[in-house]
Amino acid sequence: MWYWYLALFLLGGSMVLLLGWLNNKKINLKWYEWAIGIIALLLMMFTLQNIVAAYQEGVPGAMGLFALILGIPALILFLVDWQLVQRRVKKE
Amino acid sequence: MQKFHSALSRRDFMKGIGLAGIGLGSASVTAPVFHDMDEVILSPNANKQKNPWWMKERPYMDPTTEVDWDVIQRWDGRKYDSFSKQFSPEVIQQVQAEAKQITEDGIRNNKPGFTMKDHAFINSAYNVIQRMSYRIPVDGGPEDNQKYACFMGDQKMLDEISAPEDLGIPKLQGTPEENGRMIRSLLRFHGAFRVRFLEVDDRVKKMVYAGDARHPEQPWVFEDVDKPYVSKTKMVIPNTYKYAIVFSTRGSFDGTLRTGCWIGGGVALNQCLSADYPQLYLQRFMKAIGYGAVGSDDASGFTSYPGIGALAGHGELGRIGHLIGSEQWLRCTRLMLTDLPVGPMDNPIDFGAAKFCVTCRKCREACPVGAPNDENDPTWEAPKMDGNPYFKPELFNNPGKKVWPLNHALCRKYWNQRTDTYTNRSNICGICMSACVFQKLHKGSIHDTVRAMVASTPIFNSFFTNMDKAFGYGPLDENKWEEWWDLQDNMPEHGLGSMA
Numbered sequence: 001m002w003y004w005y006l007a008l009f010l011l012g013g014s015m016v017l018l019l020g021w022l023n024n025k026k027i028n029l030k031w032y033e034w035a036i037g038i039i040a041l042l043l044m045m046f047t048l049q050n051i052v053a054a055y056q057e058g059v060p061g062a063m064g065l066f067a068l069i070l071g072i073p074a075l076i077l078f079l080v081d082w083q084l085v086q087r088r089v090k091k092e
Numbered sequence: 093m094q095k096f097h098s099a100l101s102r103r104d105f106m107k108g109i110g111l112a113g114i115g116l117g118s119a120s121v122t123a124p125v126f127h128d129m130d131e132v133i134l135s136p137n138a139n140k141q142k143n144p145w146w147m148k149e150r151p152y153m154d155p156t157t158e159v160d161w162d163v164i165q166r167w168d169g170r171k172y173d174s175f176s177k178q179f180s181p182e183v184i185q186q187v188q189a190e191a192k193q194i195t196e197d198g199i200r201n202n203k204p205g206f207t208m209k210d211h212a213f214i215n216s217a218y219n220v221i222q223r224m225s226y227r228i229p230v231d232g233g234p235e236d237n238q239k240y241a242c243f244m245g246d247q248k249m250l251d252e253i254s255a256p257e258d259l260g261i262p263k264l265q266g267t268p269e270e271n272g273r274m275i276r277s278l279l280r281f282h283g284a285f286r287v288r289f290l291e292v293d294d295r296v297k298k299m300v301y302a303g304d305a306r307h308p309e310q311p312w313v314f315e316d317v318d319k320p321y322v323s324k325t326k327m328v329i330p331n332t333y334k335y336a337i338v339f340s341t342r343g344s345f346d347g348t349l350r351t352g353c354w355i356g357g358g359v360a361l362n363q364c365l366s367a368d369y370p371q372l373y374l375q376r377f378m379k380a381i382g383y384g385a386v387g388s389d390d391a392s393g394f395t396s397y398p399g400i401g402a403l404a405g406h407g408e409l410g411r412i413g414h415l416i417g418s419e420q421w422l423r424c425t426r427l428m429l430t431d432l433p434v435g436p437m438d439n440p441i442d443f444g445a446a447k448f449c450v451t452c453r454k455c456r457e458a459c460p461v462g463a464p465n466d467e468n469d470p471t472w473e474a475p476k477m478d479g480n481p482y483f484k485p486e487l488f489n490n491p492g493k494k495v496w497p498l499n500h501a502l503c504r505k506y507w508n509q510r511t512d513t514y515t516n517r518s519n520i521c522g523i524c525m526s527a528c529v530f531q532k533l534h535k536g537s538i539h540d541t542v543r544a545m546v547a548s549t550p551i552f553n554s555f556f557t558n559m560d561k562a563f564g565y566g567p568l569d570e571n572k573w574e575e576w577w578d579l580q581d582n583m584p585e586h587g588l589g590s591m592a
Contacts, residue, residue: 046537053536054563058346061564066538 007048033085040077047071141286146544147418148442153295155402155440156447157409157470157493161295164492169392170303170311173487175508178501180482191511198354199514205353205573206510215517217358219365221372242368242389243312243327244320245375256382263382268335268435275434278377279339282370283586285422288404288438290336292429299395299403300329300429304388312394320386329386333429337374337385338404338438341367343423344587345533347576349568351522352460354512355576359587360423360520364390366586367426378432387428394427396490401425405438410449411456411464413498416530418443444546444553445530446470449496451550452557458527458566463503465496475499526567529560533589 022029029037047070054062143149150156176184198206244250256263266274276287290296303311310327317330347359371387378385388394398415401407406425407415415422418441456464465475474485475497488500503521510519525531532539542556560566576583 050536050538053538056535057533058349058568059564065563 027089033081036077036081040074040081043070043074047074143441146547149439150442152439153403156442157402157495160492164298166298166300166302167490168302170305170308171487172305172392174500174504177484177487178482187505187508190509192513194510195513204570205355209577210354211512214354214358214512215515217362219362221368242371243386246372249372249376250379253376253379255379268433271432272434275337279370279374282373284339284370285342286406287339288406289434290338290404291437292334292336296336299400301395304392320384329429332431335430335432335434337428337430338400338425340406340422340425342420342588345421347587348522349526350573350576351526351567353573354519355573356522357519360522363423367424371426371428383430383432385428385430387426397425400427403440405441408445409495410445411496412524412528413464414525416445420534421531447550448546448553451553452529454527454529454557455524458523461502461506463499464524470494470496523567529557
């Protein structure tokens with residue numbers, strides 16, 4: 001279970017760093033950029049939890065499939081969100 | 093000037109620490125701490141089990157499996173046969189020859205699943221609790237007059253307990269709800285998973301078997317007496333025993349995945365009967381509070397355990413012929429009748445399992461002999477077996493319910509093909525159970541997500557069946573069977589839980 005505490009610590013730390021960086025750069029996110037980012041984050045957490053659970057359940061084949069079917073969409077959402085923010089900021 | 097650090101001041105930080113400390117202190121003071129059993133029973137935490145939001149409760153005694161209470165009768169377990177009268181002598185001999193071949197290959201050539209270690213496991217894991225128990229003497233006869241002790245309980249275990257009347261004190265009085273909470277807590281302590289209650293009306297009486305092949309001269313009968321007793325000609329259940337306790341027990345997940353071999357067989361022989369343990373301790377407890385409880389062991393049993401489990405809300409009956417647990421993989425359910433008022437009564441549940449089975453055939457496809465039924469929908473009919481004139485479904489099928497009728501004869505044939513012929517220990521298969529889509533440990537949040545969706549709508553059912561196959565859930569390959577012996581500290585205690 002220690003890995004969940006580590007994951008939450010890293011997640012919390014990353015969020016603090018990201019919010020701090022956005023604040024420093026004076027970047028304000030639009031509501032849809034927040035929404036996509038949060039959905040991507042939840043999907044990534046869902047993916048990681050199920051990958052670990054598949055290992056615990058003794059189904060290693062499922063680990064790769066979870067990464068593929070859930071993890072890749074989560075990454076795509078992160079990329080889309082990042083690009084939305086970057087392009088909007090560049091235009092401004 | 094750019095700020096590179098947080099705006100939280102030292103003062104605010106210390107204030108936060110202080111508030112957290114006050115919060116922790118308050119929580120520890122107000123958290124429930126129990127000093128005795130009365131506090132446990134009265135605690136608002138010890139309530140009737142709450143079902144998840146997506147699980148629907150059905151009307152009392154109305155499960156998702158249709159039952160015709162006018163047709164269904166008390167099943168006479170004394171006539172039960174699933175193999176010796178179901179096939180020709182030639183087929184039976186062939187099965188015995190196959191079993192001998194597998195045994196020899198296994199023990200002498202280390203065939204996975206049938207090695208010397210596995211032979212030792214299936215023979216030693218057989219649960220002997222009730223067979224070691226002391227029987228109630230019958231009419232002053234010798235102790236082994238009654239073959240199995242589970243009906244009224246182990247005699248020596250009971251003799252150690254004083255009933256309240258022996259001590260000159262009144263028996264325990266409580267409301268059905270208080271008693272229900274008490275019994276649930278007690279049975280959980282002794283290893284039960286979930287505990288539910290029913291009222292013993294005419295329908296529940298029809299669920300109680302009429303007899304057991306292991307004491308054919310002593311059928312179970314209901315009579316107007318105050319206390320149960322055993323005579324040479326019957327085992328009597330008092331009509332005052334108006335309450336039914338139906339509890340479930342779990343089983344080894346990774347042991348069951350090693351099914352079709354002696355590892356899975358040993359797990360089943362141990363854990364199907366492990367419910368004897370909470371049963372015998374419950375009977376002792378009942379005596380100590382001034383009441384009684386009757387029941388029996390696993391096979392052929394006191395009742396249709398999947399059936400009573402479905403009626404009490406432990407799960408649903410599906411294509412598999414076994415009870416599909418509503419929360420987790422269930423090994424078995426047990427029934428005990430008692431005069432202790434317990435409640436509240438539980439309702440059957442619907443979480444979409446029976447509907448799921450309409451389109452799913454994973455258990456049928458996994459079964460090497462095709463014992464689960466292949467029809468789309470459940471039927472009132474008994475199973476059929478073309479090309480076998482010896483087939484007698486009336487020896488294992490009790491009419492009056494609309495199910496996917498399991499072919500017990502084919503199922504038992506496969507078990508017997510893997511009998512340990514050195515000791516004649518019949519193997520118990522569970523390939524269908526390990527293949528079932530609902531057979532999950534629920535470590536992954538995906539499983540509850542799928543269950544919630546299955547319970548809400550059937551439109552994704554086929555998709556989920558295909559995903560379950562694609563993700564590799566189901567029985568383990570033969571080359572992984574022997575990894576069981578290397579689990580060491582990763583072996584879950586009592587086999588319950590996950591390996592990792």
